Amino acid sequence: MNAAAAALPPRAGLAYGALGLPLAFLALPLYVSLPQHYAQNHGVPLALLGLVLLLTRSADALLDPLIGQGVDRLFGRSLGAVRGLALLAGLVLGLGFAALFFPPWTDYASSPAPLLAWLVLSLVFTYLAFSALSVLHQAWGTRLGGDAPQRARVVAWREGFGLVGVLLASVLPTLVGLPWSTGVLLLTLALGLAMLLRAAPRPARIAGSDDARAGAWRAPLGNKPFRGLLAVFMANGIASAVPATLLVFFVQDRLQDAAGLPLYLFAYFLAAALSVPLWLRLVGRLGLSHAWLLGMGLAVLAFAGALALPAGARGGFLAVCLASGVALGADLALPGALLTGLVQRAGHGALSGAYAGWWTAASKLNLGLAAGAALPLLALAGYTPGARAPEALQALGLAYVALPCALKLLAAALLWRWARSPGAEP
Numbered sequence: 001m002n003a004a005a006a007a008l009p010p011r012a013g014l015a016y017g018a019l020g021l022p023l024a025f026l027a028l029p030l031y032v033s034l035p036q037h038y039a040q041n042h043g044v045p046l047a048l049l050g051l052v053l054l055l056t057r058s059a060d061a062l063l064d065p066l067i068g069q070g071v072d073r074l075f076g077r078s079l080g081a082v083r084g085l086a087l088l089a090g091l092v093l094g095l096g097f098a099a100l101f102f103p104p105w106t107d108y109a110s111s112p113a114p115l116l117a118w119l120v121l122s123l124v125f126t127y128l129a130f131s132a133l134s135v136l137h138q139a140w141g142t143r144l145g146g147d148a149p150q151r152a153r154v155v156a157w158r159e160g161f162g163l164v165g166v167l168l169a170s171v172l173p174t175l176v177g178l179p180w181s182t183g184v185l186l187l188t189l190a191l192g193l194a195m196l197l198r199a200a201p202r203p204a205r206i207a208g209s210d211d212a213r214a215g216a217w218r219a220p221l222g223n224k225p226f227r228g229l230l231a232v233f234m235a236n237g238i239a240s241a242v243p244a245t246l247l248v249f250f251v252q253d254r255l256q257d258a259a260g261l262p263l264y265l266f267a268y269f270l271a272a273a274l275s276v277p278l279w280l281r282l283v284g285r286l287g288l289s290h291a292w293l294l295g296m297g298l299a300v301l302a303f304a305g306a307l308a309l310p311a312g313a314r315g316g317f318l319a320v321c322l323a324s325g326v327a328l329g330a331d332l333a334l335p336g337a338l339l340t341g342l343v344q345r346a347g348h349g350a351l352s353g354a355y356a357g358w359w360t361a362a363s364k365l366n367l368g369l370a371a372g373a374a375l376p377l378l379a380l381a382g383y384t385p386g387a388r389a390p391e392a393l394q395a396l397g398l399a400y401v402a403l404p405c406a407l408k409l410l411a412a413a414l415l416w417r418w419a420r421s422p423g424a425e426p
Contacts, residue, residue, distance in 0.1 A: 015199035016144075017157030019137050019192035024162035025185050026097055026130065028169040028265075031241075031367050035375065036248040037101070039385050042115060043108040047379045054372025056120060060127035061364035067128075068135050068357020069217035072350065075139065075203065082136065083197045089132040090193050094186045096126030101178060127364070135356045137196070142340045142352040143203030151337040152283050156276050159332035161192075163273035170265030220355045223346050226339075228418040230362055232411055233335055236296065237366035239407035240331065243303075243400050245370045246378075249385060250400045254393050256311040263314075264321045271325025272332060279330045288338050289419040295330025296412040300405050302327060307401040374399050 029037070035053065038044040074081040100122040105115040141154045165188070172181040220226050243250075247265075252258045282291040302323030309316045336359075343355050381395035 011199075012201045013153070013157035015195045016141060016154070016201060017159075017161040018195045019133075019189075020158040020161035021165035021168075022185055022189035022192050023130070023134055023137065024165035025169045025188060026093070026165075028166050029101065029173070030097070030126065030130070032244050032247060033173075034100070035245060035371060036252075036385070038119065042103070042106055044115070044119075045108075045379075046384065047376045048116075050372050050375030050379075052116065052120060052123075053375075054368045056123045056127065057364050057368030057371070060124070060131060061361040061368065063128070064131050064135060064361035064364065065217040065220075065354060065357040067131050068139065068353035068355065068360075071132070071136050071139050071353030071356070072216065075143070075353065076350070079202065082140075085132060086136055086193055086197060089129045089136070090189055091129075092125055093129035093133060094189055096122055096129055097185065098182055100126055101182065131357075131360060131364075134360050135353055138336070138356040138359065139353040140196070140200070140203055141336075142343055142356060143349060144201060149280070149284055151340045152280050152288065152333055155336040155340070156280055156333045159336070160273060160276055163269050163276075163332070166269045167266055167273070170269060171262045174262045216351060217354050217357065219348065219351050220358050223342070223348070225342055225418070225421065226346070226355065226358075228414070228421060229335075229338060229342060230358060232414045232418055233359070234362045234366060235407055235414055236331065236335075236411035237363055238370055239299075239404045239411060240328075241366040241370035242374055242404045242407070245367070245374055246396065246400045249378075249383075250306075250396060251317075253383075253386065253388050254311070254396055254400070255309065255313065255317055256388075257314055257317075260314050260317075264317060267318055268321040268325040268328070271322045272328040275326040275329030276333050278326075279333050283334070283337075288334050288341070289415060292330050292334040292338070293412055293415055293419075295327045295334070296408055296415070298330075299324055299327035300408050300412075303401060303408075304405055307397050374403075 035046075035049055038049055039046055071082070071085070074085055100119070103115060103118045103122070105111040105118060108115050137158065141158055144154055168184065169181070172184060248261065251261050251264060279291055279295065282294070286294065302320055306317060306320045309320075339355060339359060343349060343352055348355065378392075378395060378399060381392055382389060383392035383396055
């Protein structure tokens with residue numbers, strides 16, 4: 001293990017984790033706000049929008065393992081090559097995000113083909129750059145290694161900064177507007193890259209790094225414990241992706257409290273950020289998998305109450321956001337630490353990029369499946385943004401609450417089984 005990572009002093013954790021802020025800042029509008037933005041501001045039909053998001057996110061996800069293999073090759077060659085990829089991906093990411101949210105065509109009814117083409121191309125370039133930078137950042141942290149508490153701390157620095165980024169993204173567009181928010185994103189992206197490349201702990205060059213050859217991207221799928229953990233991660237991720245996709249619609253039409261959306265997002269992610277130290281402490285007592293199980297149970301208990309809330313129940317939904325935000329802290333800090341330990345036990349440190357590629361691919365498939373299934377099904381149920389027919393609102397509530405709770409319980413069952421399988425967490 002890299003000696004610099006063994007202690008991970010605050011300065012080192014800050015330098016490594018800072019890039020998590022702009023990546024998460026970007027992810028909130030990219031994966032949560034984008035459907036509502038194009039449906040309401042540009043008039044793109046929900047069913048068509050869901051199809052576009054499903055296809056582009058799925059295609060992007062399929063490339064992530066190959067991106068991970070490429071990242072492993074760069075780590076095997078030199079840190080200079082890794083720096084070059086990070087800078088290129090950061091540049092494309094900033095330009096792609098600006099293009100996505102400021103299209104030259106703004107009305108689907110008058111220019112459907114150009115607007116859709118711009119949306120698809122902007123998504124492709126933004127997703128690819130986001131993938132490359134995210135996989136590189138995660139692989140860097142995985143190569144730092146350590147025991148379970150140490151791995152959790154490395155992930156906590158990355159995800160802690162990610163939560164700060166999400167908090168900023170949840171309030172800045174309302175306070176200063178999207179153009180200024182985009183400027184903040186670009187500035188923090190430049191700072192995060194500079195800190196990672198100049199001051200973060202250096203991952204040691206792992207013996208066997210040159211083995212990241214053609215076909216190495218498939219190696220993680222030959223690891224049975226990884227396949228089991230990936231199934232848990234996907235079930236849990238879809239459980240989170242469905243309400244993330246539908247949040248704006250639920251608050252706007254079911255709660256009829258669009259003005260409260262920034263407050264709900266801020267409370268949710270603030271609770272998650274404040275809960276991370278609690279989950280890190282529980283890891284020392286319960287272990288990673290059991291602490292994560294506890295978080296899943298809390299999420300179901302907290303979220304189930306949202307289905308009974310009437311319109312205007314700001315206090316009730318705020319309580320749901322706070323409690324489920326605490327549960328989110330476990331989702332952020334613990335799965336990545338489980339992954340790092342699994343890679344170490346398999347002796348696959350040289351393939352950390354390939355593992356990170358599959359991990360990020362699963363995250364994107366979760367979001368793509370959530371958008372591709374939930375949005376068209378809501379359209380079939382008669383729901384359109386702004387419409388408040390009782391039957392449509394009931395379908396919206398079931399999709400937002402009941403389906404995620406069922407998937408979360410499935411993820412908990414899979415995790416319980418995985419934790420008792422050979423090769424899982426010791």
